[in-house]
Amino acid sequence: MEPIRSLERLEGGGISANVRMTDSSDFEKTAMPYLDNVFRTAFVLCGRREDAEDLTQATFLKAFGQFPSYRPGTNCKAWLMRILRNSWIDRLRHRKVVGPELQVERLPLAAPESDKETHWTNAEDILESFADEQIIDALHELPEAQRLVIFLVDVEQTPVDEVAEILDIAPGTVKSRASRGRAKLKVLLRSHAADLGFDGRVK
């Protein structure tokens, strides 16, 4: 049982209620196991490790403030992801007001040579030829809406319904964004794969 650290009187009602304060150990035990997941998602949103660290920190502090509204036993990861998304939106709004930050120059992957859809006959081998950084950079080239869905569905393996709830969109939209995002990612990687000597089978 947690210690009661203070008693307060609810304003206006005149009926006394015990209010106990949540100390950080309870929160840490519940939320900190998801630190890596939140950080990775923040990294996908921000694109820079330092920004992702800031956003993750802000998310956890905000979550701590909202911890009394968290219902124990419910999906803590999804709860944190929603707070992360809202913190990110707040940040974007703030940036709109104060102006954009300087973007880090990123070495782009070569532009796709063709829009024709192909299926890689040996997709696994081709993808193995890319470095992790190239895969992550290609993901960062996608529009944010697709990028986040692809990340949550493919990397975090979050169920479609849960992603829909986190992003406040319909499940059908999650599926179409995931499908379009993956197709676009493939187009981005395709030209590099061709440079490496892998061919696609034209549909």
Added chain:
Amino acid sequence: MTLTPEQIEDILSGQTPQGDNLDADDLAALEEARAIRSRLAAAFESTRAGESLADKIKTGLQAAPPAPRRRALRFPMRLIPLAAAAVLLIAVSMFYNVLTPEPAQAGTIELANIHKANLTAPDGFQATGDCEDIKAYFQRELGFTPKLLQQCPRLKVVGCHVAKVQGKMVATYVVQLDKVQASVIVTEDWPKKLGLGCGCGHPHCKCVHNGQCGDLSILSVRIGDRSYSVVGKLPPESLQLVLERLRG
């Protein structure tokens, strides 16, 4: 290729079994999507928060003021008469509210916001006037097909979407009435629950209900097991035309 992108997603997520009757293109698409998924997951394996970030957060948490958590109330017996009076007061005020609905309640504002969002063609908005496409979209997204209005030269459907009203997913479609666009929003909730009023005081009547939110007029009527609300910057007489077309 026989599978739609959506069906591919369902198979990938394990919601639908793969089945044996897939053609070579389907199998190739699935194999490729699986390969991209697993390569992406592998690429992020080494992306971790690091000890220093964990320490920074823990320090921040200890410095932050503790979050208050409310415990269950222990109700003092001497306050029972006061509580009974409060319950009576609430009951009377609820009865009064049923008789005289507020002009702009939360539901009304949500309807107005959905219409405003529809006009900006938000992400996921289906810009189509094809009734079959629209029916298929709603069936896929919500598992039901709302009543679509009978189109006429003055009135045609131009797109559809899904939205949330009072926490529930609802169907909405946009109609072009002369040069102005209005939204039809289909909810399970009765018009009165959405904050719309009518002459009679019955909470479940089939009268035409109306309301206003800013410069937007709202008319709503119960057809079958759902309420159809029309929202637009139009006089109620024009919105009435949409309702008449809906009622057939």
